[in-house]
Amino acid sequence: MAALDRSLISRLPLFQGLTPDEQGEILRDARSSRYAKETAIFAQEAEAHSFFVLIAGHIRVVRTTPDGQQVIVRYISEGEIFGVAAALGRTTYPASAVAAVDCVVLAWPNALWPELARRFPAFGATTYRTVGSRLQETQTRVVEMSTEQVEQRVANALLRLANQTGRKTDSGIEIDFPISRQDIAEMTGTTLHTVSRLLSKWEEKGIIVSGRQKVTVKDAHRLVVLAENRDKG
Amino acid sequence: MAALDRSLISRLPLFQGLTPDEQGEILRDARSSRYAKETAIFAQEAEAHSFFVLIAGHIRVVRTTPDGQQVIVRYISEGEIFGVAAALGRTTYPASAVAAVDCVVLAWPNALWPELARRFPAFGATTYRTVGSRLQETQTRVVEMSTEQVEQRVANALLRLANQTGRKTDSGIEIDFPISRQDIAEMTGTTLHTVSRLLSKWEEKGIIVSGRQKVTVKDAHRLVVLAENRDKG
DNA sequence: GGGACAATTTGCGCTGGCGCAAACTCAAGA
DNA sequence: TCTTGAGTTTGCGCCAGCGCAAATTGTCCC
Numbered sequence: 375m376a377a378l379d380r381s382l383i384s385r386l387p388l389f390q391g392l393t394p395d396e397q398g399e400i401l402r403d404a405r406s407s408r409y410a411k412e413t414a415i416f417a418q419e420a421e422a423h424s425f426f427v428l429i430a431g432h433i434r435v436v437r438t439t440p441d442g443q444q445v446i447v448r449y450i451s452e453g454e455i456f457g458v459a460a461a462l463g464r465t466t467y468p469a470s471a472v473a474a475v476d477c478v479v480l481a482w483p484n485a486l487w488p489e490l491a492r493r494f495p496a497f498g499a500t501t502y503r504t505v506g507s508r509l510q511e512t513q514t515r516v517v518e519m520s521t522e523q524v525e526q527r528v529a530n531a532l533l534r535l536a537n538q539t540g541r542k543t544d545s546g547i548e549i550d551f552p553i554s555r556q557d558i559a560e561m562t563g564t565t566l567h568t569v570s571r572l573l574s575k576w577e578e579k580g581i582i583v584s585g586r587q588k589v590t591v592k593d594a595h596r597l598v599v600l601a602e603n604r605d606k607g
Numbered sequence: 608m609a610a611l612d613r614s615l616i617s618r619l620p621l622f623q624g625l626t627p628d629e630q631g632e633i634l635r636d637a638r639s640s641r642y643a644k645e646t647a648i649f650a651q652e653a654e655a656h657s658f659f660v661l662i663a664g665h666i667r668v669v670r671t672t673p674d675g676q677q678v679i680v681r682y683i684s685e686g687e688i689f690g691v692a693a694a695l696g697r698t699t700y701p702a703s704a705v706a707a708v709d710c711v712v713l714a715w716p717n718a719l720w721p722e723l724a725r726r727f728p729a730f731g732a733t734t735y736r737t738v739g740s741r742l743q744e745t746q747t748r749v750v751e752m753s754t755e756q757v758e759q760r761v762a763n764a765l766l767r768l769a770n771q772t773g774r775k776t777d778s779g780i781e782i783d784f785p786i787s788r789q790d791i792a793e794m795t796g797t798t799l800h801t802v803s804r805l806l807s808k809w810e811e812k813g814i815i816v817s818g819r820q821k822v823t824v825k826d827a828h829r830l831v832v833l834a835e836n837r838d839k840g
Numbered sequence: 841g842g843g844a845c846a847a848t849t850t851g852c853g854c855t856g857g858c859g860c861a862a863a864c865t866c867a868a869g870a
Numbered sequence: 871t872c873t874t875g876a877g878t879t880t881g882c883g884c885c886a887g888c889g890c891a892a893a894t895t896g897t898c899c900c
Contacts, residue, residue, distance in 0.1 A: 437750050445750045462739025463732060468746065492728075499696060505738060506695025512745045513701065517670050517678045519752035520796035524857065554877065563753030568857060570879055586866060586877060757887065788848065801887060803849055819847060819896060 383480075386453045388427060391496035400490060400497065404480040415457070415471040415479060422459035422467050424481040428452055431477030432539060432551040436560075437469045446560045448508070449474070449551075451539050460484035461491070461501055474551045519563055527562040528572050529601035532582070536591045545583060545590055552587035576600075616713075619686045621660060624729035633723060633730065637713040648690070648704040648712060655692035655700050657714040661685055664710030665772060665784040669793075670702045679793045681741070682707070682784075684772050693717035694724070694734055707784045752796055760795040761805050762834035765815070769824045778816060778823055785820035809833075 380401075383389065389397050406429070409415055415426065418438060433450040447469050450456045459467055482490070491498035518527055532549075540547035555566040555573070562569070573589070576582045581597055583590045591597060613634075616622065622630050639662070642648055648659065651671060666683040680702050683689045692700055715723070724731035751760055765782075773780035788799040788806070795802070806822070809815045814830055816823045824830060 437746060439750060439754050443754045445753045447746055447749070459739075461735060462742070463736035464739050464743070468743045495725075502694060502735065502738075503696035505735075505742065506692075506697050509695070509738065509742045509745065510697070510701045512742065512749060513670060513680055516680070516745060516748050516752065516796075517672060519749065520678045520793075521672050521676045555879095556877080560753075563749075565858060566878080567859080567880085570877095571857090574879070787846095798888060799848080800850085800889080803847095804887090807849070 383429070386427070388453065388455055388497070388500050390500065392494060396494055400494060401480075403486055403490075404482050406478060406480050409473040409477045409479060411473055411476050413473050415473065415477075416467050418468065418470040419466050422457070422465055422484060424457065424483055425455065425460055425487065426457045426471075426482075427455050427480045429478040429480055431479075432474040433477060434472045434474045434557070435469050436472060444560050445563070446557060448511070449535070449539065455501055455504055458501060458505065460487040461498075462505065474553075524562065524564045524568055525572060526601050526603060528558060528564070528569060529597050531558060531561045532589060532591060533594065533597055533601060535589075536594060540591070543590065546592035547594065548588070548590040553589060554587050558589075616662070619660070621686065621688055621730070621733050623733065625727060629727055633727060634713075636719055636723075637715050639711060639713050642706040642710045642712060644706055644708050646706050648706065648710075649700050651701065651703040652699050655690070655698055655717055657690065657716055658688065658693055658720065659690045659704075659715075660688050660713045662711040662713055664712075665707040666710060667705045667707045667790070668702050669705060677793050678796075679790060681744070682768070682772065688734055688737055691734060691738065693720040694731070695738065707786075757795065757797045757801055758805060759834050759836060761791060761797070761802060762830050764791060764794045765822060765824060766827065766830055766834060768822075769827060773824070776823065779825035780827065781821070781823040786822060787820050791822075 383401065384394060384397050389400070392400070404427075409431075415433065416422070416424075418436075428450050430452055432452075433456065435447040435450060435456070437445045437447055439445070450471070457467060457471060459465070491501075518530060522530070535549045535553070536547045539550055541550040542548075555569045558569045559566045573582065573584050576597075577584055579596070581591075581593045581600075583592060616634065617627060617630050622633075625633070637660075642664075648666065649655070649657075651669075661683050663685055665685075666689065668680040668683060668689070670678045670680055672678070683704070690700060690704060692698070724734075751763060755763075768782045768786070769780045772783055774783040775781075788802045791802045792799045806815065806817050809830075810817055812829070814824070814826045814833075816825060
């Protein structure tokens with residue numbers, strides 16, 4: 375822990391409402407680790423032993439179907455808590471977590487959750503607030519999958535990525551971790567071919583620029599229009 | 608409260624791990640009400656004032672899109688807690704709840720949540736366990752929407768309904784509340800026409816029997832096969 | 841008992857997007 | 871510099887499932 379930047383950590387939303395002393399007490403029980411790009415933090419169906427906070431990097435949460443198809447449930451950004459099976463009374467992880475880039479992660483043993491939640495209600499409340507918004511987001515995604523066309527869903531996905539993990543550059547908002555056409559397809563329930571065709575079309579129109587595992591949104595406004603289009607684009 | 612059957616209520620999973628005294632204390636703050644078929648318990652986007660337990664009946668949780676399309680998020684069965692916005696730090700309900708049949712419901716003011724959760728940890732834990740399985744279910748639904756064909760999704764939906772709210776009759780497992788083709792379509796992201804065609808086909812094959820707002824599963828096993836079919840049925 | 845409406849069924853034509861396949865293009869390592 | 875392989879692009883054909891429309895059936899209410 376000593377090696378990590380305490381001031382950075384104490385600024386995380388997760389620790390808001392806690393005194394520096396309390397923060398220290400919570401952090402004392404954490405173990406920090408590094409995960410190289412494309413390695414797993416935990417695997418779907420595995421016995422849940424810990425919960426985590428992402429200190430640096432980006433994490434992909436993935437569900438794999440019995441026949442091997444993958445669906446990206448969400449991306450985790452810096453500062454977010456994840457793998458909170460314990461807080462929700464689960465004994466296994468419902469999905470896998472994979473480092474999208476090299477990552478630094480704090481981990482607490484699940485056994486500590488009840489005590490931490492009891493002694494630091496603000497800590498528990500923040501976690502449950504996060505869970506609440508994830509439940510809502512996931513429901514929104516079901517609604518999108520049910521009612522929107524592929525083009526709208528891909529536009530929405532890019533907008534979300536740009537908002538959550540976008541980095542402003544002089545040519546637009548760049549998604550600041552490597553993301554392939556295949557990844558975008560797995561987020562939106564389509565195929566890499568269809569994503570590729572859409573991105574090509576949008577690039578022609580000047581709405582985005584994209585390269586290998588890279589997308590930059592140049593004209594978010596027109597992307598919003600595409601995402602909202604009731605029927606034909 | 609006096610009018611309600613206490614022994615029935617104390618058998619609910621939600622109250623497990625609590626002494627009769629504690630149960631009484633929690634119930635003292637509840638208000639019970641009836642909702643006629645097709646009336647709303649709460650509306651999407653409305654200020655969240657209470658959380659609820661369904662004592663009798665069946666409730667449909669629905670999200671409506673800006674352009675008026677509806678998606679059924681889930682059905683609530685007897686004994687389940689719902690509308691728990693408070694426990695998740697939300698101030699509005701993310702969806703509407705509508706009585707699918709005449710219902711009896713207990714309601715607690717949201718303001719009581721923090722105290723109840725603090726004084727009766729088992730109560731809070733059970734609630735969060737429920738939230739956890741709902742998050743997982745919802746994710747499963749995203750995966751299904753992303754990877755399965757309509758036929759498999761409808762088969763899965765019927766199986767789930769049969770398991771959760773099925774009533775055994777001599778002709779099979781009957782879903783014990785009125786459910787239309789349109790409802791099934793809104794649960795599976797398709798149209799009532801397609802649902803109707805599928806049900807007709809399955810009825811011909813003797814897998815189900817169905818009528819107006821009524822479905823009875825006769826051969827769950829063959830339905831499972833349909834639900835699992837990797838590609839063509 | 842009969843009218844009126846809501847739910848369901850079914851036919852038909854169309855198309856969004858998938859599956860397959862092949863070509864192309866970077867980026868990194870040898 | 872050259873090789874290699876992963877990521878991407880693009881053409882082509884097809885079909886699951888939607889949209890529209892019309893007929894039919896069951897239910898509730900008067």
